[in-house]
Amino acid sequence: MKTLGINAAFHDSAACLVDDGHVVAAAEEERFTQIKHGKRPVPFSAWELPFHAIDYCLAEGGIGIDDVDHVAYSFAPDLFVNGSGLPSTITLPLEPSAIRVPAGKAPWDPLFLSYVVNAPRQLAGGAPHHLQARLRSSANAPHWCWHYVSHHLAHQASAFLAAPFDECAVLTLDGRGENTSTQYGVYRDGHYDRLSEVPLPHSLGLLYEDVTRHLGFLHSSDEYKVMALASFGTPRFVDALRRHVRWHGDGRYVADAVPFAQFCPPRKRGEAFLPVHADVAHAVQRVLEETVLEIAKWLRDVTGSAHLAMAGGVALNCVMNGFLRDSNVFDDIWVQPAAGDAGTALGAALWIDREARGGDDGTHAFQMEHAYLGPQFSESEIEAALRHARASYRRPDDLPQTIAGHLARDRIIGWFQGRMEFGPRALGARSILASPLHARMQARLNELKDREDFRPVAPAVLEEAAGDWFENCTHSPFMLFVHRVPPARRAAIPAACHADGTARVQTVSRAVNPLYHATIAAFEQRTGVPVVINTSFNTRGKPIVCTPRDALECFFASPIDVLAIGPYVIEKAVP
Secondary structure: OEEEEEEOOOOOOEEEEEEOOEEEEEEEOHHHHOOHHHOOOOOOOOOOOOHHHHHHHHHHOOOOHHHOOEEEEOOOHHHHOOOOOOOOEEEOOOOOOOOOOOOOOOOOOOOHHHHHHOHHHHHHOOOOHHHOOOOOOOOOOOOOEEEEOOHHHHHHHHHHOOOOOOOEEEEEEOOOOOOEEEEEEEEEOOEEEEEEEEEOOOOHHHHHHHHHHHOOOOOOOOHHHHHHHHOOOOOOOHHHHHOOEEEEEOOEEEEOOOOHHHOOOOOOOOOOOOHHHHHHHHHHHHHHHHHHHHHHHHHHHHHOOOEEEEEOHHHHOHHHHHHHHHHOOOOEEEEOOOOOOOHHHHHHHHHHHHHHOOOOOOOOOOOOOOOEOOOOOOHHHHHHHHHHOOOOOEOOOOHHHHHHHHHHOOOOEEEEOOOOEOOOOOOOOEEEEEOOOOOHHHHHHHHHOOOOOOOOOEEEEEHHHHHHHOOOOOOOOOOOOEEEOOHHHHOOOHHHOOOOOEEEOEEEOOOOOHHHHHHHHHHHHHHOOOEEEEEEOOOOOOOOOOOHHHHHHHHHOOOOOEEEEOOEEEEOOOO
């Protein structure tokens, strides 16, 4: 049975294909269109289905749209309008008058709800323009059944149906769903039970969006910059902010609209960062951590579970995740690597697949050991792109040793290998690699990517050596937790240490990514350090590269020194 998951209503449009409980492919639309977050610069353009991502997922599965059995869309319009008789399941062919949309219920754009409700007609009718032929494998009408899956159920399922737990508490936190910002559940004995939720407008995600906007960033995509800035602040505004965010117990909290102007005037984009900006960021980060800790304590008591699975955009806050881990409320915490809205395509597909197959026995077939679910390219395809670009390239006998040599000489590497990552983190498939040995490398990388000076860069470490270099670190493959760098190690990897002595760590397994592991191991042979810097292969305002052409354009338009693309290497002349 084949189930296609789609996220399109909000940002981070994505698609996922599940075949009898196994994830075949998953990818974000932005990687194909090179439009950040998969949306054009208008609020939540819900009419744009992720046709390129859908096309890729179907191709990876060797099927056409007519071969799909179920389509799972991660938004439930009936919840959005507080119940209106709108259907949750639609079987095609769809008659033009089959769905009626209540008037005056759609925010942001008056056509928002109409486009969401009529999304199955758009998919059944074929994609616009040149994609239509590729999304229709025959002249027959599609036979699949369309399912609306609530936004937070899709988040929850993306966590508990992908986590390495047979039972767990489930926590999802984001800005908004249909009418909910936070949801709690428990997965046990093959059954999922929703426990409670926090209704809008109370939202920790929207609180973080508000401060992101106030500090002059893009409010729905730059929250990680506020997280980084918070490390430079003092707690002088924490008490004042606590009055606006209050834990009421029983899974309930109140998050009032905060007049951030009481702390400082709004910062305009391009203006200098002042200490007061860091203090405001620090207060929001601290209050977020404190509130989520109370949630975790309550959830542990209610469920009795020793394990926690998390998703939702707030779960991408790796500082909060590290704080929660160190609280020891749960014995083990797993965070969905595509925790943002892109991951709802995965969750919706897994949920509908599971339900259609009659549930599970508590030992679900899929466990997300890695995030390499996107496109890959053959050697011949890569070489064709190199020839088309008239690039001077070579094929070294030992790629890991060759790249390790460049890293040891402080050269910056564009690394394009294997299947692309699903989710916002580059994890050794579409990465920029560099040496952590000299503090100046952080500034070089921030300049290369035109990033703010205070932004840290993240280390990737051999999994077997992680505990020696980062405190309490054994297995962290998705770069979703910070770990403290022991004082004795900080001088050896200064570029990898943030101002507060922490690092957002990725552990690299030989079994999961042998080429990446071998390259870091070769760097250790030369330097004695089993750590490299890993940041995403892109420049300012652009998504992570997807294709060989994307990689070549980014390489030649930036100060990256060397490109390792498949088995081939391109070097720029040393100045």
